[in-house]
Each structure stands twice: as C-alpha cells, then as structure tokens.
Amino acid sequence: MNKPHLTIQGINKSFGTVAALKDVNLEIHKNEFVCLLGPSGCGKTTLLRIIAGLEKASSGRILAGGKDISMLPPAKRNFGMVFQSYALFPNLTAYQNVAYGLQGKSFSKKDIGEKVQHVLKLVDLSHASSRYPSQLSGGQQQRIALARAIVLSPDFLLLDEPLSALDAKVRVRLRHEIRELQERLGITTIMVTHDQEEALTMSDRIVVMNNAEVQQIGTPQEVYEQPNSPFVADFIGSINFLHDKSEGAAPTPRWAVRPEHIRISAEGTGEGVSAIVKNIEFRGSFYRLLLETESVEAGGGHDSITVDVSAHVSNHLQLMKNGIVSLEVPKEKLISFTSEARIHA
C-alpha cells in the first residue's frame, strides 16, 4: 500500500486529571473517508482538534505526507474544517462567506470570483450566492460551510458532526452529497460522528472509540460483521449477547448474534427451539420481534432475543403476540469474543 497521507502516532491528551486520548495510532490514506465514531466524551473531537492544530497533544506526533506537522499552527496545515454549528459570518452573504478565506492570499479578484462560483456550483447553491445565512435553511448553511472549506483546495477535510444539527431527511441527503463531493474532489476526509448509521453509510473506514481509546479500526462491513469486542458489537447496530450461564462462567458475553441473522419458522418445524413472541414492532421495511426462549443457553432460564424479519416472513408465519415460533441461530453467524481483542489497522 502507498505511504499514509496522515499518520497519527501515539497521541495522548489529558485535560488536568481527565485522560481524553490514550495512545491513539492511526494511518489514513489519500482519498480515504474515515469516521471517528463513539459515544459522547470518548475523545473524538479532541482528536480532530489535535489533527487540525487547534489543540496540542500531551504526547505523540502527527505526520502529513510523512512530515511532522505537530508543531505547525492551524493556518499552516492546509486543512478545511466544517463544524456542527455552521459558523458562518451572519453579516456576510453566502458568496462573501466562501470568498473570505481566499482574501489576503495571492489571488486576483477574478480568480476569487471563479473559485467561489465553482464551489458554489459544486454544492448546488449558485442561485443563493447573495443571500445571508439567516435567509438559508440549515442544510444550505452547512453546504456553504462545506464550500468555504473546500474553496482553499485543502489537503484534508475535517468535519466535526457536520450533520447533527439538521433534520433527518436533510441529514440523509447531505450524507450522500458530502460523500459524492469528497469522492469527486478526492479530498482525504476525517469526520467525527456519534451516529453509527452515518458512519456506516459514509465511511471507507471507521475508527470506533470508547473511553479515550481506539477500540477497532475497520471498514463498515468489518466493524459490523466482526466486532472485536462487546462494546463495538453493541455500539454499531443491534445485537443479542449470549451469556454462558453455567456455573463459574465469566459474566462477560462470549457470543453474540445480529437480530437479522436469527431464523424463525413455524412451531414444531426445523431444528430450532421454541420461543414465545412477546412483542412485534413495525419498523417500516421489517418487523422487530422480541422473543422469549427457555433453553437456548447452558443453565436454562428465560432469555429475551431480538429478531428482525421481513414483512414477507412475518405474513407467511402469521406472527402474533404470544404466538409460538421455532428459532434457530446459524452457527456461521455467531460472533465470538473469545479471542484477544484485535485491532484492524
């Protein structure tokens, strides 16, 4: 593989007694779209700010194109940034907001005009260039913020929860727009998000963080299908943990299975165990069932299991609350946590 475009080496960061980042290591390649994903307070914004030069690491290095940039001020790093709170100047038009960063550099007025028009066109807002931020929707303001970041042809685009202030529909549309633009321009991008769906749909790779540490790095498929810890399995998607209840067994789950991988059939058919349907939830494209079984695991007792089935299966089995079904967990779909936690670098 080519040399990494950005290398994050042994980054630690403390705020007083709070450890915000512990030994973070990461390599990002040219044109990659990488998401930093994790719950609130796990350190993702701090990491992005250290990459941008807005925050100093307590130790560790950041290399861009092989060169140590740890000591460079933000203005010298050639990173474009977009924040959750658009951060547009309210007294400047969309055009002026985008042009702002170009002024004071060695561009002629004509060059600036061309560049601004070009990026406004890229974000599909040429028609709104003379509007003030207050005259633009949230989604439009965020597209102006994006235009302002890319007009400087940055080496890296850093996005800090850029979509979280927007309503659901606009958010989904902008996901596609940002990704498409990023691919078209080939800008290496790092985005902070706590939204797993956003990370799964947009990223080439996801860096899952928890408690100031990197838990797993992998493609969306890898972190979904082969989570290396119960935390990752639970944070990304829905999961059923299967506990070994035999005497002396460790309390941590050793196996897990995704709700969509469990097979159900009519009572008495197949090799499965019986389960009672405790709840049926309509989720639009599928149904989410809450089932209760008696003997799936060693040790017995009741267990609740979440199962997702298509409308087709649900109709076919004529599923009803308190009905009995047969349930099977395909062996090949079991996720195991018995091995040492591995990090896919």
Ligand SMILES: Nc1ncnc2c1ncn2[C@@H]1O[C@H](COP(=O)(O)OP(=O)(O)OP(=O)(O)O)[C@@H](O)[C@H]1O
């Ligand atoms: N300037 C600061 N001073 C003191 N503590 C800070 C500062 N910035 C962040 N922290 C602490 O560092 C930890 C990581 O914060 P950070 O903002 O990076 O998390 P995050 O994952 O981005 O969370 P969120 O999704 O809520 O923004 C938290 O415990 C936070 O309280």
